[in-house]
Amino acid sequence: xxxxxxxxxxxxxxxxxxxxxxxxxxxxxxxxxxxxxxxxxxxxxxxxxxxxxxxxxxxxxxxxxxxxxxxxxxxxxxxxxxxxxxxxxxxxxxxxxxxxxxxxxxxxxxxxxxxxxxxxxxxxxxxxxxxxxxxxxxxxxx
Numbered sequence: 156x157x158x159x160x161x162x163x164x165x166x167x168x169x170x171x172x173x174x175x176x177x178x179x180x181x182x183x184x185x186x187x188x189x190x191x192x193x194x195x196x197x198x199x200x201x202x203x204x205x206x207x208x209x210x211x212x213x214x215x216x217x218x219x220x221x222x223x224x225x226x227x228x229x230x231x232x233x234x235x236x237x238x239x240x241x242x243x244x245x246x247x248x249x250x251x252x253x254x255x256x257x258x259x260x261x262x263x264x265x266x267x268x269x270x271x272x273x274x275x276x277x278x279x280x281x282x283x284x285x286x287x288x289x290x291x292x293x294x295x296x297x
Contacts, residue, residue, distance in 0.1 A: 165194035182242040189235035196228035 168190045172183055202221045205211045213221075 162194050162197045165190045165197070169194065182239055182246065185235045185239040185242060189232050189239060192228045192232040192235060196225055196232060199225040199228060 169187055172187045172190070176183060199221050202213060203218065203225060206213045206218050
């Protein structure tokens with residue numbers, strides 16, 4: 156009846172993410188807070204579920220406090236996930252800008268390579284031109 160699998164999985168994510176921390180990483184920090192808030196929300200939801208189905212009757216004051224805490228934890232999870240998404244989005248944009256700058260440098264090198272290729276192609280054309288000119292006109296037997 157108790158759905159603790161998701162709670163255990165989220166707490167496992169929290170501990171795994173805590174082990175990943177090296178320096179200040181805001182996206183990882185918000186992910187940890189979101190997972191922790193979500194796991195506590197799911198745990199507090201069990202009290203509400205047990206009271207709702209009548210398996211165990213809690214006092215109305217306790218249930219109202221748990222309901223408020225549950226809603227607060229759900230809100231913390233939603234806000235932290237939203238902040239995590241925004242921070243991750245901004246990080247991706249900065250990585251794309253760096254990649255774009257790298258691609259522009261490569262493109263500049265490619266354009267230099269294209270110029271060298273065109274120059275070599277021009278030299279090959281001149282060599283073939285003189286070769287065929289010699290073969291067609293000078294080495295002609297009349």
